[in-house]
Amino acid sequence: MTEDHTLFGYVGQILRVNLTDSTTEILPSARYLPEYIGGKALCSKIFWDEVRPGVGAFDPDNKLILATGPTTGTGIPTGGRTTMCGIAPNSLPEQFASGSIGGRLGTVLKYAGYDALIIEGKAPKHTYLLIDDDKISFLDAEAIWGMTVHNSQRSIMLAHGPEICSMVIGPAGENLVRVATITTSNDHNFSKSGFGAVFGAKNLKAVALRGSGSVQPGNIQKVFELRKKIGDPPQVVNRIEPQTEVGKGTNSVRADWNLCRFTCSPGCTARCQKVMMGTTSTFTGELVDQNEKCVSTRAFGSIFDSPFPVWCFIASKKNTITFAQLKSWGKGQVPDDPDMDVLTSEAFAGDRLDYFGMSYDRGIVLNQLCNEFGLDKWDVCMWCFAWIGMAKKENLLDDLDFGMEPDTENVDFVKHFITCMTYRYGIGDIFAEGMARAIRTLGKEKYGDTTYHGRYSADGSRQLDLPVSVEAGWGQTYHWTGRGAQGTPKWLWLINSLMFMVNTRDPIASGHIHAKTDSVRRFYEEGPSTSQHLIDMEIRNEWDSMIKDSITACEWQSPAAFWPSQEAEMFGAAIGEEVTADELYAYAERARLLFRAILMRNHGRCRDLEVPQVYPNMTYPDPKGEVATWDEWNDIVDRYYRTSGWDLETGWPYRSTWEKAGLGYIADEMEKLGMLPPEGRTEYIRKPNPIGR
Amino acid sequence: MNHHIVKCPPSYSVCTGCNSCEMVCSLTHDGLVSPSCSRIFVQQGPTQIMRFDVFTCQQCEDAPCYEACPLKDKAMCVDPNGTTYINEDACIGCGKCQRACTFTPSRINLVKSKDKSRRKAKKCDLCKDRPEGAACVQWCQAKCLELNDKPLTWEMKEKGGRA
Numbered sequence: 001m002t003e004d005h006t007l008f009g010y011v012g013q014i015l016r017v018n019l020t021d022s023t024t025e026i027l028p029s030a031r032y033l034p035e036y037i038g039g040k041a042l043c044s045k046i047f048w049d050e051v052r053p054g055v056g057a058f059d060p061d062n063k064l065i066l067a068t069g070p071t072t073g074t075g076i077p078t079g080g081r082t083t084m085c086g087i088a089p090n091s092l093p094e095q096f097a098s099g100s101i102g103g104r105l106g107t108v109l110k111y112a113g114y115d116a117l118i119i120e121g122k123a124p125k126h127t128y129l130l131i132d133d134d135k136i137s138f139l140d141a142e143a144i145w146g147m148t149v150h151n152s153q154r155s156i157m158l159a160h161g162p163e164i165c166s167m168v169i170g171p172a173g174e175n176l177v178r179v180a181t182i183t184t185s186n187d188h189n190f191s192k193s194g195f196g197a198v199f200g201a202k203n204l205k206a207v208a209l210r211g212s213g214s215v216q217p218g219n220i221q222k223v224f225e226l227r228k229k230i231g232d233p234p235q236v237v238n239r240i241e242p243q244t245e246v247g248k249g250t251n252s253v254r255a256d257w258n259l260c261r262f263t264c265s266p267g268c269t270a271r272c273q274k275v276m277m278g279t280t281s282t283f284t285g286e287l288v289d290q291n292e293k294c295v296s297t298r299a300f301g302s303i304f305d306s307p308f309p310v311w312c313f314i315a316s317k318k319n320t321i322t323f324a325q326l327k328s329w330g331k332g333q334v335p336d337d338p339d340m341d342v343l344t345s346e347a348f349a350g351d352r353l354d355y356f357g358m359s360y361d362r363g364i365v366l367n368q369l370c371n372e373f374g375l376d377k378w379d380v381c382m383w384c385f386a387w388i389g390m391a392k393k394e395n396l397l398d399d400l401d402f403g404m405e406p407d408t409e410n411v412d413f414v415k416h417f418i419t420c421m422t423y424r425y426g427i428g429d430i431f432a433e434g435m436a437r438a439i440r441t442l443g444k445e446k447y448g449d450t451t452y453h454g455r456y457s458a459d460g461s462r463q464l465d466l467p468v469s470v471e472a473g474w475g476q477t478y479h480w481t482g483r484g485a486q487g488t489p490k491w492l493w494l495i496n497s498l499m500f501m502v503n504t505r506d507p508i509a510s511g512h513i514h515a516k517t518d519s520v521r522r523f524y525e526e527g528p529s530t531s532q533h534l535i536d537m538e539i540r541n542e543w544d545s546m547i548k549d550s551i552t553a554c555e556w557q558s559p560a561a562f563w564p565s566q567e568a569e570m571f572g573a574a575i576g577e578e579v580t581a582d583e584l585y586a587y588a589e590r591a592r593l594l595f596r597a598i599l600m601r602n603h604g605r606c607r608d609l610e611v612p613q614v615y616p617n618m619t620y621p622d623p624k625g626e627v628a629t630w631d632e633w634n635d636i637v638d639r640y641y642r643t644s645g646w647d648l649e650t651g652w653p654y655r656s657t658w659e660k661a662g663l664g665y666i667a668d669e670m671e672k673l674g675m676l677p678p679e680g681r682t683e684y685i686r687k688p689n690p691i692g693r
Numbered sequence: 694m695n696h697h698i699v700k701c702p703p704s705y706s707v708c709t710g711c712n713s714c715e716m717v718c719s720l721t722h723d724g725l726v727s728p729s730c731s732r733i734f735v736q737q738g739p740t741q742i743m744r745f746d747v748f749t750c751q752q753c754e755d756a757p758c759y760e761a762c763p764l765k766d767k768a769m770c771v772d773p774n775g776t777t778y779i780n781e782d783a784c785i786g787c788g789k790c791q792r793a794c795t796f797t798p799s800r801i802n803l804v805k806s807k808d809k810s811r812r813k814a815k816k817c818d819l820c821k822d823r824p825e826g827a828a829c830v831q832w833c834q835a836k837c838l839e840l841n842d843k844p845l846t847w848e849m850k851e852k853g854g855r856a
Contacts, residue, residue, distance in 0.1 A: 075716040075726050104712075111728055153740045162736060186743065212805060214727030220720055227717075231834055237706035238835040262743055263711035267726075269834045271709045275743050288741040 007033060008218030009070030009574030014046075015114040015136070017129060019202055020060060020121030022138040029115045034575050038069035040098050040549035041591035042116055043085035047096060048594060048666075050118075053602040057089035057194075058176065058201035060122035067116040068106040069552030070574035073215040073266065075223050077230040078554035079570060080265025082106030088505060089178040090194030090379070092436045092475025095504035096598045097193040100549050101167075102264030102273070103185030108165040111211025123203035130160065130208045141205035145174060148283065148372040149183045156208050168206040169196040170374030172422045176200050178434040179376040186273070187291045188264065191376040192476065192506050194434065218576015226573055230557060230566070231269030232321075240277060246360055248297045250304040250350075253358035259292065264554070270325070272556045282368040282415075290367060298381040298485070299370075300363030302389070304458075305350025305623060308480055308488040311343040315561035316517040319343065324556050339517040350487045351464060351623050352456045355389040356408035365411050366418070373422040378506070380418070382485060383435045383470060383477035388417075390452040390468040400442070402427055436475035444469075457623065464621045472497075473614040476506040481614075487623040491523035491531070494628070495538045498640055501614045502542070504599065509555065511545040513537065516561045529632050535639050543588035547571075550591060551584075590661040593653060597666045600652060600675055607651035611637055612690045619693050630689035647677035649684035695752035695775040698733065698817060698827060699841040708745040708837045710737060714829035721820065721828040729804045732817040733829050736798075747838065749829075750800040750817035752777060758801060758816070761793030768814075778818035786812025 007030060014027040036045040043065040055061045064086040071079025082105050088097035109117060112131050119129075126141040144155045149170040156166045166184065173180035173196030180196030181189040190196070199205070217223050241259045245252040258278060261271035278287040290296075312324035316339035319326075323333050323343075337343065366385070370377045389408050391397050397406050403426050407413045420428025430438045439448040448469035455466045470477050470484040478484045481500065482493030492513060499507040515537060522533045544559050544567075551571045553559075560566050565581040572579035599605035611634065618628040628636075641648050645657035652675050658667035670676045700708060712735050719730035728734075738744035756777050762769035768783040769790055779790075791801040791814060802815040819840070820827045830838045 073716075073726055075713070075720050107712075150740045157740070186737075186741070212727070212729045214719070214723075214725040214730065216725040217720075220724055223720065224717075227713075227832060235834055235836050238709050238837070240703065240707060260707055260743065261709065263709040263834075266712040267716050268711055269713070271711075271835070277743065281741075289743040290741070 008216055008576035009074060010034070010038070010115050011110050011113055011213065011215060013114050014116040014118065015131070016118040016120065017136065017138075018121040019119065019123040019127060019138070019204060022123075024136045033115065034070065036594075037547075037550040037571070037587050037591065038072075038115065039067050039081075039083040039552045040085060040546060041587070041594070042067045042550070043083055043098065044591060044594045044598060046116070046118060047085055048598055048601075051087070051096075051602070055087055055602075057087040057094045057198055059087075060202070061120070062087045062198060062201075064119040064195060064198055064202075065116060066105075066109070066119070068110050069550055071551050071553065071570050073107040073110040074217040074574050075267045076217065076226050076570050076573055077267060077269040078265075078557045079552055079574070080104075080107055080267055081548075081552040081554055082109070083549050083552065084182070084190050084193075084195055086193075086195060086198060088193035088195065089176070089197045090192060090376070090434050090475055091504045092434075093603070095474070095603050096595075097503075097505040098549060099190035099193045099195055100510055100552070101182075101184060101188050101190050102554075103188035104165045104266055105167055105184045105188075105209070106552070107215075107266045108209045108211050110215050111213050112209055113211065113213045117207070119202065119204065119207075122201065126203050126205060128156070128206040128208060129204065132210045133212055141203075145205055146171060149374050150372060152206060153183075156206060160208055160210070164208050164210055166206050166208040168374075169199045169204075170372060170422075172374045172432075173197055173200040174205070175422060175424050175432065177375065177422060177424075177432040178437065179379040181374045181376055183371075183374060186262070186275075186289070187371050189374075189376070192378060192509065194376070196374050217574050219573045222569065222573035226570060227269060229563075238271060246276075246292070246297070246363065247300045247358065248306055251297070251301055251306060251358065253300055253360055253363075255360040268554070268557075270554075270557055272554070279364055279368075282365050283372060290364075290371065295377045295381055296363075296367050299366040299377065300360060301358030302353060302355035302381075302386060302485055303358060305353055305485055305487040307350040307623065308486070308492055310345055310520070313512045313514050314343060314517055314520060315514075316340075316343060317562075320562040321560070322514075325560075342517040342520050345489070345520075350458055351483075352458065352460065353386075353466075353485060354393070354454045355386040355485070359409065359411075362409065362411050362414055366414050369415065369418040373418065375418070375422065378479075379435055379477065382479075384431060386485065387435065387439075387469050390454065390466075391447065391450075393454050394450055394452060394468060396447060396450060396468065400427060434475060435469065435477065436471060439469045439471070457625075462625070464623075464625070466620055472506070472617050473500045474504050476500070478617070479506045479508040480512070481617055482622040483617070483620050489528075490622060490624075490626045490628075491520070491528035491534060493618070493622060494528050494636060495534060495541065497614045497618060497633075498538045498636070499542065499545075501610045501637070502596070504603075507545065510548045511541060512555060513541050514544065514559050514561055529628065529636060532639065532643075535636070535643050538640065539643060540585075542592055543585050546588045546591045546595075547584060550588070586661070590663060593658065593661050593663055594666070596653065597663070597670070600670065601673060605651070607637070607641075607649065608687060610651065611687075616691055619691070631686075634686055647681055649681065650675075650677050652677050654679050695754060696819060696840050696842050697752040698747075698749045698819070698829060698838055700747040701837050701839060706835045706837050708735070708747060709835050710735065710743065710745040711834060713832055713834060714747065714838060717828045717832040721823070722815075729802060730815055731802060732815050734798070734802075748796070748798060748800060750777070751796065752817075752819070753795070757793040757795055758790035761789040763787060763789060772821060774821075776819050776821050777816070778821060779814055779816055781813050781815075784813045786814060788814070790814050790816070
């Protein structure tokens with residue numbers, strides 16, 4: 001260890017493992033870095049170079065690329081996260097997608113000497129990989145195949161020592177459930193892309209890691225400066241806080257439990273990971289600590305909409321640090337803020353939805369089943385259980401055989417259904433394909449598009465339509481897309497719809513809009529549908545998302561609205577160079593276009609595919625009754641394409657756009673593929689509305 | 694009992710498991726982040742149990758590490774305040790101090806390297822030459838760490854002497 005570092009912030013090697021023939025290869029990181037930053041940008045470049053069109057999620061030729069960022073393992077706060085990319089089983093259709101994860105995984109991978117790990121091929125038998133510095137072993141996983149997530153983690157620690165770090169799949173991944181997760185540390189997951197099923201398809205149960213090496217940031221003094229600044233306000237004691245209810249706001253139920261906050265990844269100064277201490281395990285009856293953050297709260301019930309917490313991500317001149325950040329440091333909001341009207345503008349009791357009722361016991365069981373089987377809670381809680389609740393109320397379930405009465409209020413049904421889904425028993429086999437595919441198998445017109453009549457405005461005065469299947473696009477469910485359990489103001493659901501449109505999975509994991517109250521006021525003043533500022537902010541938000549998934553940084557602490565150079569300073573401290581915010585945005589634009597190039601070449605992405613993908617959602621009323629028309633939406637997309645330097649008819653970037661980002665080689669490839677539009681074409685014939693509303 | 698780093702009881706502040714103490718330790722001393730160089734170690738409890746134990750040198754008055762060093766007073770030294778520390782320039786990385794440590798896990802880290810000249814023992818010296826004091830205490834975001842001079846109880850020693 002302590003070998004010479006030729007690239008500060010990086011450790012210099014990329015490890016390739018081929019499961020088919022149990023071989024390994026070392027690639028020099030300098031082939032890609034720092035030009036492609038790390039994380040998602042690095043994954044995208046490797047994928048572009050190595051994975052041809054036509055490869056499916058479960059094909060041995062699909063590659064899972066795990067990449068750290070230059071800040072990972074350097075002590076720069078929030079930089080401990082890690083990205084994984086590959087063809088995602090839970091994207092519809094299967095497409096290139098990414099996931100981001102906390103925990104120790106990325107840091108330990110760098111300690112072992114690797115900036116990234118490429119997993120390819122398919123093992124001939126159940127296997128787990130042990131990476132112990134430069135010693136790579138392909139080990140027999142028969143003894144742990146079939147184990148739940150935490151038993152798998154325990155077994156690997158027993159075999160290799162308590163300091164071992166692992167990422168594992170549970171039975172869901174083994175059974176190729178398309179919403180299967182990969183879990184590391186304390187229930188940190190790669191969730192929404194369904195990469196756990198790719199592990200299963202590759203006969204890969206786990207990757208265990210141990211590293212004794214080092215990571216050398218380029219500017220140590222700056223690392224400490226960043227620790228002080230990102231850690232401001234610093235040094236607050238961390239207490240166990242007794243709670244009397246669980247859930248969020250109006251979706252809460254009385255329960256006595258203890259909350260404690262922890263840090264998600266090494267070196268971070270925040271403590272965003274909310275943990276329920278000492279809950280009873282559904283499996284063993286022992287007391288265990290389980291995550292409570294974010295979607296987990298939805299398992300306890302879904303009666304009301306949860307309007308977008310503007311104060312979580314929008315900052316004002318007085319509250320320059322968002323409430324989400326302050327809470328992570330155990331601090332409260334600054335009072336008497338003249339911008340409080342904007343910060344609290346959506347913090348009202350949202351629509352009454354009545355998906356399913358509040359229950360502490362059901363929430364605990366549902367969360368633990370997902371954690372142990374390795375299932376994406378977002379798909380299960382936000383979509384599947386909402387669908388069961390709504391479909392039952394609309395009498396759609398009478399013809400379906402669940403093996404017992406489908407009842408989201410019944411803990412026994414919850415256990416039964418999740419078990420059937422995980423092991424593909426009976427009708428569970430259909431839902432194991434993920435909700436988007438399950439709805440299509442059952443019949444989308446009846447089981448997806450039937451209107452749910454149980455949604456009412458907050459004051460109860462208006463019934464608001466909603467489809468029983470809350471699909472946002474690309475096989476992913478709603479996430480701050482304006483209606484259902486994720487009500488937002490129109491300006492926000494338009495921004496998020498654009499992000500969904502150009503993505504392949506739910507983009508909000510690293511794409512919550514971070515902005516100033518001034519921007520929000522401008523959205524309202526200019527009109528959300530006609531605001532150029534909204535388009536500019538959306539594209540900047542895509543860059544921010546790419547930066548977070550690449551350097552790496554965390555969604556909750558970054559970016560800071562009043563510290564625009566934060567990520568550039570983090571990147572610079574890691575690699576030992578001065579980097580400006582504009583320079584980092586140029587890196588991000590290159591990576592954003594590279595992602596676009598993969599979608600075009602590998603999946604035929606174009607305007608006609610993506611514009612209608614997210615549109616149906618907008619035809620249902622948001623909490624204020626607002627919708628978007630087909631022409632309104634297309635006008636917004638026109639402005640977005642034009643601002644991006646993309647052709648209006650195809651959505652494909654011009655040669656000048658590729659070349660400006662240093663991607664002339666992609667322009668050449670696109671020309672060969674016939675995907676290089678005439679420069680500056682402004683006329684196109686708009687397609688008719690495909691759904692007629 | 695000499696001064697040493699202690700972890701405060703959870704009733705005062707719960708360790709968040711951020712590993713920052715480990716990272717700033719090796720950053721301060723060695724200019725890099727490495728589990729092999731840290732003089733303080735964080736270990737999580739069993740899976741699904743959010744308990745983090747912090748291990749570091751207890752600055753024992755009888756200093757068995759000092760006694761075991763073949764180059765005592767050159768490699769393993771004791772300063773006038775009773776703080777045992779390692780002079781890395783003289784350390785030959787033999788590992789005798791690590792094995793002599795009475796705690797489990799040993800509070801002395803050993804850098805492994807194919808290059809013998811790089812094999813060094815690492816242990817907490819309380820950042821004795823650092824004006825700000827111990828870096829791990831300075832940068833602990835949860836204020837879990839502090840300097841103390843109370844002896845460990847037998848019960849704590851039996852459990853491996855968690856800080």
